Structure formats: C-alpha cells, structure tokens
Amino acid sequence: MKKKLAVLLAAVMCLSLAACGGSGKAEGNKVYNVGICQLVEHVALDAATKGFEDALKEKLGDNVKFDEQNAQGDSATAATIVNQFVAANTDLILANATAPLQAAAAGTTTIPVLGTSITDYASALDIDNWNGTTGRNISGTSDLAPLKDQAAMLNELFPDSVNVGVLYCSAEANSQYQADVIKAELEALGKTVTFFTFVDTNDVQTVCQNAADNSDVIYVPTDNAVASNTAIIDGVCRPAGVPVIAGEEGICTGCGVATLSISYYDLGYTTGLMAYEVLVNGADVSTMEVKYAPNVTKEYNKEICEALNITVPADYKAIGE
Amino acid sequence: MNVLSLFNAMPGAVAQGLIWGIMAIGVYITYKVLDVADLSVDGTMCTGGAVCIVMLSNGHSMWLSLLVATIAGMIAGLVTGIFHTAMGIPAILSGILTQLGLYSINLKIMGKANIPINNQKYNLMVSLLNVRDVPFYKNTILIVALCMVILIACLYWFFGTELGCSLRATGCNENMSRAQGINTDLNKVLGLMLSNAIVAFSSALLAQYQGFADINMGRGAIVIGLAAVIIGGVVFSKIFHNFALKLLSVGIGAVIYYVVLQIVIWLGFDTDLLKLLSALVVAIFLSLPYLKKRYFTKASNVAAKGGK
Numbered sequence: 001m002k003k004k005l006a007v008l009l010a011a012v013m014c015l016s017l018a019a020c021g022g023s024g025k026a027e028g029n030k031v032y033n034v035g036i037c038q039l040v041e042h043v044a045l046d047a048a049t050k051g052f053e054d055a056l057k058e059k060l061g062d063n064v065k066f067d068e069q070n071a072q073g074d075s076a077t078a079a080t081i082v083n084q085f086v087a088a089n090t091d092l093i094l095a096n097a098t099a100p101l102q103a104a105a106a107g108t109t110t111i112p113v114l115g116t117s118i119t120d121y122a123s124a125l126d127i128d129n130w131n132g133t134t135g136r137n138i139s140g141t142s143d144l145a146p147l148k149d150q151a152a153m154l155n156e157l158f159p160d161s162v163n164v165g166v167l168y169c170s171a172e173a174n175s176q177y178q179a180d181v182i183k184a185e186l187e188a189l190g191k192t193v194t195f196f197t198f199v200d201t202n203d204v205q206t207v208c209q210n211a212a213d214n215s216d217v218i219y220v221p222t223d224n225a226v227a228s229n230t231a232i233i234d235g236v237c238r239p240a241g242v243p244v245i246a247g248e249e250g251i252c253t254g255c256g257v258a259t260l261s262i263s264y265y266d267l268g269y270t271t272g273l274m275a276y277e278v279l280v281n282g283a284d285v286s287t288m289e290v291k292y293a294p295n296v297t298k299e300y301n302k303e304i305c306e307a308l309n310i311t312v313p314a315d316y317k318a319i320g321e
Numbered sequence: 322m323n324v325l326s327l328f329n330a331m332p333g334a335v336a337q338g339l340i341w342g343i344m345a346i347g348v349y350i351t352y353k354v355l356d357v358a359d360l361s362v363d364g365t366m367c368t369g370g371a372v373c374i375v376m377l378s379n380g381h382s383m384w385l386s387l388l389v390a391t392i393a394g395m396i397a398g399l400v401t402g403i404f405h406t407a408m409g410i411p412a413i414l415s416g417i418l419t420q421l422g423l424y425s426i427n428l429k430i431m432g433k434a435n436i437p438i439n440n441q442k443y444n445l446m447v448s449l450l451n452v453r454d455v456p457f458y459k460n461t462i463l464i465v466a467l468c469m470v471i472l473i474a475c476l477y478w479f480f481g482t483e484l485g486c487s488l489r490a491t492g493c494n495e496n497m498s499r500a501q502g503i504n505t506d507l508n509k510v511l512g513l514m515l516s517n518a519i520v521a522f523s524s525a526l527l528a529q530y531q532g533f534a535d536i537n538m539g540r541g542a543i544v545i546g547l548a549a550v551i552i553g554g555v556v557f558s559k560i561f562h563n564f565a566l567k568l569l570s571v572g573i574g575a576v577i578y579y580v581v582l583q584i585v586i587w588l589g590f591d592t593d594l595l596k597l598l599s600a601l602v603v604a605i606f607l608s609l610p611y612l613k614k615r616y617f618t619k620a621s622n623v624a625a626k627g628g629k
Contacts, residue, residue, distance in 0.1 A: 041593070070592040075538045076337070077595065079449055079531040080579070083333030084586050086449075088326035099535055102437050106532025107333075107449040109441075126378070126439035136441065170428055171536045173435035199425060 032056075032064045032092070032279050035085035037104065039097035040073040042224065043250055044143075048116045048268035049096055055272025060280070075099040082107040092275055095140070098124050098173045105138060112278050112285040115140030116271040117264065119174035119222075121290050132289045139288035141271045143262060145222055145247045146296050147178060150260050151185035153298065154245045157258060157312065158217050163192050165215030167208060167233070167244075169225035170197040178221035178247065186219075204229045205236060212240040220256070222247040230254025234304070243308055249299060253319050257310055258300040262293035270294060327587045331580065332452040332462060338579035339465040340447070340526045341545055342572030343472060345553070347519030348546030349571045353554075354480075355492040355512040360416030361401045362520045362546060364423025365394045366539030369521030370528025371430040374438050377529075383446055387525050394521020395514045397423060402510030427536055434536045438529060445529045465526065469572050472519065477565040479515075488512055520546075541596070544603055549575035551606040578602075 034056065038045050049068065056064045067090065071078040082103045085093050093113045095101035101115040105125055115121065119142060122130035133139065154164065164186050168175035183193045196211035196218075198204055204225070211218055218237060220226045226233065227250055234255035237244050246256030249263075270291055277283040302318045305311070344366065351359040369390040376386035397419055404415035428434065440448045447461040457463060479485045490498040491508040499505050520542075528534040553574025554567075561570045585598065 067589070069586060072592055072595055073537065074540065074595075075533070075535040076527065076531065077582075077592075080334070080337060080582055081586060083337070083449060083452075084326070084330050084583060087328075087330030087333065088323075089329070098435055099533065102435075102533040103449070103531050105437075106440055106530070109450065124435075124437055126437040126442065171424075171434045173433065173535070176433045199428060 029063050031062075032060065033088065033090045034064060034066050034092045034094060034275065034279075035081075035088070035090040036066055036068045036094045036096065037078055037081045037085070037100040038068070038070050039078065039099050040224075041070060042227075044222075044227075044248070044264040045096050045117055047264040048143075048271070049094070051265040051268025051270075052094055052096075052116060052272040052275070053268075055269045056275055059273075059276045064279075071100060075103070078103040079107070086111060091279055094271065094275070101125070101138070101140075105136075109137055111137065113138045113140075114271050114275055114278070114285070116268055117141075117143045119144050120177050123177060124173070133287055134290070136286050139274065139285050139290055141267050141274070141291045141293075143222065143264065143267055144292060145178065145262060146260055146293075147181045148185050149296070150219075150245065150247065151182055151189060153258065153260055154186065154217060154219060155189045155191075157245070157310070158243065161191065161216035163194065163215045163217075165194050165196050165211040165218045167196045167198075167211045167218050167220050167226065168223045169199065169201075171199050172223050172225055175221050175223040178223075182219060182221065198225070201225055201229055204232050208233050208236045209240075212237050212242045215242060218242055218244045220244060220246050220251055222251070227251050227254075238304060238307055241308060243304075243310060249319060252299060252301055255304070256301055257304050257308065258298070258312060258316060260296050261299050262296055266294050327584065329453070330583050330587065333449060334579045334583035335576055336447070336449075336452045336461045336465060337527075337530065338576030339462065339469060339572065340523055340530055341579065342549060342575035343465070343469055343526065344520050344523035344542065345546045345549030345571045345575045346469070346472065346476070346568050347516040347523065348543065349550050349568065350476075350512055350516040350519070352547065352550055353492075354489055355509060355516075357405075357412045357492075357509065357513070358416070358543075359398075359401060359513060359516060360413060360543055361397055361419035361423070361513075361517060362416075363539045363542050364420035364427065365397045365517045365520045366524045366527075366542035367427045367534065367536060368397055368423055368430070368539075369394050369524030370534035370538060371427050371436070372521070373525035374436050374528050374534040375430060375432075377438060377443055377445075378436070383444070387446075387522065390525035391518045391522045394524070395518040397521070398514035398517030399510060401517070402513040405513070406506035406509055424536070431534060431536070435533060437533045440529075440532055447526055447530045449530055449532065461530065468522075468526070469569075473565050473568045473572075476568060480564060484511075541599070544599055545575070545578060548578050548599065548603045548606065551603065552577050555606050555609055 069081040078100045086108050093104050095104045095115045097117050104113040166179045186193050196207050198207040243257040244255050246252035246259040249261035252259035278285050298316045299319050300312045300316045351357050372393045373386045373390040401415045401419040404410045405412050451459055451461045487503045488508045491505045495505050550571050553570035557570035561567055
C-alpha cells in the first residue's frame with residue numbers, strides 16, 4: 001500500500017517535471033529574461049519593483065519576462081535566489097535592496113546586475129575610491145535622500161531649534177550612513193546633534209520618549225524599522241510637542257511634519273530604463289554611473305502641522321492632496 | 322521554466338547546503354548527543370560571520386580570521402553553559418538569553434547592521450562565484466566538503482576519548498552519569514562550547530560564500546539546523562549506524578534541505594509561504610518516527626494479514 005503510494009507520487013512528480021520542461025521555449029523576437037530579487041515585502045521596495053517592471057514593459061512589451069522572487073527578509077535566501085538566476089543564465093538581475101545586491105555581487109561577475117533602493121553602493125559593495133561607477137558588472141539607482149537639502153529644510157522650518165535628535169534603528173544597513181551624513185550637515189548649520197538608536201521595534205517607544213525629552217526637533221532617516229512604527233513615534237512626539245522631520249514620504253505620513261521626498265516608483269522606473277540600455281543597446285554596465293532619484297518634492301503633513309501650530313511656506317505640498 | 326536551469330543551480334544549492342550541514346553537525350551535538358535544545362545558535366550563526374568579515378577586512382589572514390570566529394562561537398557557548406549549569410536557568414531559556422544578548426554584541430562587532438566583503442578584493446576561501454566553471458581545487462563544494470570530512474573525523478576521534486564518552490553518557494542518562502562520577506555540568510558546558518564553535522565556523526564560511534555578514538543572517542538558523550538533523554536521521558537511519566556516518570547523514574540532510582528549497586524557488590512557488598513550508602517540513606519529519614510507531618506499526622501488520 002505504502003509502496004504503491006510512493007511509486008504513484010514519484011510518477012506524478014516525474015510527469016510534472018516533464019511538463020515543465022516542455023513549456024517556456026520562446027520563438028521569434030528575443031525575449032529577455034530578467035530576474036528580480038527583492039529583500040522583503042515593503043511599500044517602498046514594492047513600488048521600486050513595480051516602476052522597474054513598468055519601464056521595461058513599456059519599452060519591450062511582451063519581449064521581457066520577469067522572474068520575481070522575494071527573500072522574505074532572509075539574507076541566506078537571497079543567495080539561493082541569485083544562484084537560481086545565475087544557473088538559469090538570466091539576461092539581467094535586478095537586486096532590490098542591499099542584501100540581494102551583495103548576494104548578486106558574490107554570485108556573478110558576468111551577468112549585468114542593477115541595484116535599486118540602495119543607499120550607498122560604495123559601502124554596500126566594499127569599494128574604495130568611489131567615483132560614481134562600480135567598475136564591474138554592477139550599476140543601478142540609489143535611494144539616498146537629499147540629506148543636505150533635508151538639513152536645510154529643517155533649519156528653514158525651525159530656525160530657533162538647537163538640539164536635534166536623530167532617531168533610527170542601529171540594526172538597519174542604511175540608517176547609520178544617513179545619520180552620519182545628516183549630523184555633519186546639521187552641525188554645519190550650528191545645531192547640536194544627538195543620536196537616539198534602538199535595536200529592535202520593542203524598544204522604539206522608550207528610546208523615542210528619551211529623544212523627545214532631549215530634543216527640539218527630531219530627524220528620522222529612511223529606516224525600515226521606523227517606517228513600520230510611525231504610529232508609536234507620533235504617539236510620543238505629538239503630545240510632547242516635538243516636530244519630526246522625516247527622510248521620506250511614507251514615514252512623514254505617519255509621524256512627520258515635513259519631508260523632502262523621493263519616489264521609489266520613479267527610482268525603479270529609472271532603473272528599468274537603465275536595464276533597457278543594457279539589454280537592447282548593449283550599454284556597458286561597468287561604466288554606467290549610479291543614478292539618483294530624478295526629482296524631489298517638499299511635502300508636509302497637514303494634520304500634524306495643525307496640531308503643533310506649525311505654518312509651512314507656500315511651496316510645500318500637503319501629502320495626499 | 323526549464324529543467325536545465327534547475328540542474329545548473331544544483332552546485333550552488335549543494336555548496337550552501339554543505340555549509341549549513343557543518344552548522345547542523347553543531348546542532349546535532351547539542352540536540353542529539355547532549356539532549357539539549359540550544360537556541361543560542363541563532364545568534365552564533367551571525368557572530369562567526371561578523372567576526373570573520375571584520376577580521377578579513379582589517380587585513381588579517383584567512384586562517385586567523387576563521388580561528389577567532391570559531392573561538393567567538395565557543396565563548397557564546399560558554400555563556401549559555403554558565404547560564405544553564407552555574408545559574409540554574411533552564412537550557413532553552415539560557416539559549417534564548419544568549420541569542421538575545423548576541424544581537425547587540427553582533428551589532429557592536431560589525432559596528433553597523435551589514436558589512437560586505439568584496440570577493441574581487443580579498444582571496445576568499447569559499448564564494449558563490451566559485452561553484453561552477455572554476456578549477457576543481459578552488460571549487461567551494463570541494464573545499465566545504467573537505468572541511469566537513471575533517472570536522473567529522475575530529476569529532477569521531479573526540480567522542481571516542483574518555484572525555485567524549487562521558488559527554489555522550491551525560492546526554493544519555495544524566496543521573497546515572499553523575500553516579501559514575503562524571504561531572505555532568507562540566508560536560509554540558511563543554512558540549513555547548515563545541516557546538517557553538519562549529520556553528521560559528523560554519524557562519525564564517527557562509528558570510529564569505531554570500532559576500533556579506535548581516536545582523537539578520539542567523540534568524541531561524543536553529544530550524545534549518547534541526548531540519549537537517551531530522552531529515553538526515555529519517556533518510557539514513559536504516560543504513561548509517563556508525564557515529565561518523567550519522568554525522569555525515571546530518572550534513573547530507575542540510576544538502577537535501579537546500580536542494581528542496583532550490584526546487585521550490587525554481588518552481589516559482591510564492592516565496593511568502595517559504596517560512597511556513599520550512600516549518601511544515603520540519604514538523605512532518607519530526608513527527609514521522611512517532612507517527613510510524615504509533616499508527617503504522619499495528620495498522621500495517623493488520624493490513625498485511627488482511628491482504629493475505
């Protein structure tokens with residue numbers, strides 16, 4: 001009985017394998033196979049992937065096939081996915097976020113790799129003497145927020161503030177870098193900057209309370225842990241009367257008063273256009289400069305600004321209007 | 322979807338499986354030999370990689386980096402051991418405490434959440450790049466397999482010595498061992514240190530293989546380790562009786578786990594469900610021996626009689 005079942009199962013598996021092998025042969029125009037490895041499900045990362053796919057679909061129509069894989073936040077799975085792409089000899093790999101990019105860098109020196117939602121390529125790929133290109137089979141787009149402009153914005157809205165707290169999660173790959181840069185920028189404007197870091201979401205409330213008690217204004221970078229805990233930050237900072245300047249729109253919607261925002265969809269779209277250059281026009285990926293977000297918008301959160309009695313200049317756009 | 326690409330992906334899956342197989346041998350020592358479920362490995366699985374990558378990028382040699390990474394794991398095991406034996410905290414809680422503490426320590430070791438190692442700049446021992454189209458002596462699979470064989474040989478020798486035997490006895494029957502004059506506390510600490518040292522060594526290899534160390538890289542490691550131990554046990558229990566072969570079956574168990582994972586990804590399975598799938602695979606293999614004993618032994622006898 002058990003043996004029969006096992007034989008039956010094995011037979012079914014063989015058949016399904018054979019069935020899979022038969023399909024997938026494309027004729028006619030060259031169909032480009034693009035492997036997409038995204039680190040985790042997340043509004044910003046999803047938008048970047050969507051933008052990338054939309055750009056390529058517009059350019060190539062049906063002549064592009066996406067193999068979209070999600071590593072579920074597990075860095076070892078990113079390596080498994082990249083291994084699959086390399087084995088299938090895909091025409092291009094999109095690495096969405098830092099860990100997939102690093103796995104792709106470890107996995108291939110021949111297949112072109114484009115990154116997106118990566119803050120700093122030099123530190124992600126361990127490159128000294130950064131000159132805008134990686135010099136190997138990797139290029140892409142950076143989601144680095146315009147930190148200098150954000151510091152200027154903070155100063156414009158709150159010229160009298162002295163103590164600025166920077167709140168972020170120290171277990172996030174990109175936040176440390178942004179915190180260091182914004183600290184230098186803010187100090188150049190005469191502010192005193194203090195870092196308030198938490199290591200996981202359970203500590204957010206306590207650390208945030210501490211930040212609110214010791215700061216005139218709080219700045220939060222584009223930090224995934226902050227992004228998923230904006231309700232807590234708003235719950236602490238709004239009653240304390242401390243305004244929050246956010247690194248991106250999503251966080252600003254939840255707990256910030258204002259932000260200079262980049263669009264992850266546009267970022268992904270730009271990456272898609274780069275992919276088109278590589279795939280169809282044979283551009284050399286190793287000499288392509290890493291691109292930044294095409295345009296930034298000054299935005300404010302109407303509800304929180306009203307609650308804190310903050311009036312913003314006329315060139316700011318209310319989020320969601 | 323074509324079968325050839327799955328076939329091409331196998332070397333990578335096998336290499337990754339072998340690296341986790343070394344880790345699973347570490348889990349085997351605590352889970353099977355010592356009969357303790359040690360959860361600190363979730364932390365150690367990052368510590369080893371973190372130490373190794375930090376040392377390598379500071380210009381230290383490969384061997385020194387691997388050695389220090391292994392020692393770091395040993396210290397983590399020592400802490401768990403002290404929590405458990407000297408401070409009387411239940412084993413499972415001791416492991417959880419160490420794992421939690423290691424999260425902060427790992428962050429401090431790396432200085433940030435994620436550090437890369439550039440495989441073009443450093444001469445790495447293993448890399449995802451070196452699984453196909455390279456001379457065989459540079460092939461990651463061969464190197465990791467060699468590491469595993471040496472490790473198994475060392476462990477086989479160790480568990481044959483007086484100390485190793487007393488360690489095994491402690492796992493088998495603690496009270497009896499104590500009655501024989503064995504210091505069971507010391508043996509437990511020793512076992513935990515040995516296990517975590519092996520896990521940290523595997524972590525150092527994994528970080529090089531994937532090109533970075535990340536604060537989250539150990540998350541769920543214990544499940545993969547247990548899966549390997551159990552899959553290996555279920556598949557090979559009938560053929561492998563020798564202790565060294567049992568360790569080998571654990572290593573092969575991890576390879577099977579990663580081959581299955583690779584097939585799942587190749588099939589285009591919804592990756593949202595990966596964790597659930599892992600949990601189910603482990604649950605099924607864990608319950609298999611029990612279910613077999615409980616329901617199938619009698620039932621199959623009856624069926625056999627009825628059939629004739």
